[in-house]
Amino acid sequence: MNNQSKELAELFLAGNEKQALHTVQAYLQNHTKNELYQHILTPAMYWIGELWEKNIITVADEHLATAICDYVVSVTEMRKGEQTPEQKKVMVLGPEGEDHYIGLKMVASLFKENGWEVRYLGPNLPLGAAIETANRWKPDAIALSAALVYRLPVLKKYTEAFRALDFKPSVILGGRAVAMANWPASESEGVLIVKELDQLKNWIQTGKEPDNEFDISFG
Ligand code: B12
Incomplete structure (x- = not known):
């Protein structure tokens, strides 16, 4: 350190x-x-x-x-970027049971700094409430965080539910548990697995997906 x-x-x-x-x-x-x-x-x-x-x-x-x-x-935290009709929207949340939220706040801040409209819904959000807001607000992306490895199955459940929405938001997964996971790569179309904030910033600014050696299996 x-x-x-x-x-x-x-x-x-x-x-x-x-x-x-x-x-x-x-x-x-x-x-x-x-x-x-x-x-x-x-x-x-x-x-x-x-x-x-x-x-x-x-x-x-x-x-x-x-x-x-x-x-x-x-x-x-600083808000930057003009509100325009084309402004992209992201929902930021932690799944049910997850109490860690400092990383999520950083993610929300980074999106705002890059001109996105952000709905920061905090940690421990039940899936039903998240789906209801997503259907109403139709974000381009939904960012989720997990600090504890045993939260990964819940993350998978949320990811699948979000990917099944008819407007197909991108799902971005991050957090300590996600960065530590080292599972076999598999098909996870529309799901972005982010190890650190640099990668998120790069994706926001260029659309380039992180080139990590691992991926999370949703198979
Ligand atoms: C503060 C803290 C808590 C607080 C959280 C309060 C809050 N406001 O967040 C409280 C007290 C609630 C808590 C509770 C628990 N905690 Co805790 N906690 C921590 C601690 C000390 C710091 C967490 C933190 O803020 N880190 C700083 C942030 C910025 O880091 P981060 O979340 O990883 O985020 C970074 C990246 O991962 C990334 N990122 C994060 N999310 C996302 C999302 C996206 C989309 C993207 C792109 C990127 C991204 O961005 C950040 C920038 O670098 C950690 C230590 C640690 N190593 O993290 C333990 C730690 C995570 N906790 C731990 C444990 C065990 C627990 C409890 C189980 C303890 C208990 N017995 O009750 C509970 C579980 C609570 C729950 N149900 O979730 C362990 C986990 C160990 C393990 N084996 O996995 C840790 C590692 C402590 C330890 N060394 O033992 N905790």
């Missing part, structure tokens, strides 16, 4: 919201938001996860750190 991530993680754990925001804003003067999310905040939170797993910090420390991370992501 780099020094900036460590410094920020320590500020999160110390509950130092003001200094954390200051550090992030200074970093953003010569880096992109994508770099901040992927290279600074994500390693900081992963490190906090390790400290938590090893009982070096308590669950309360982790909650405090997460709340401050959530706060800095919200403050640094």
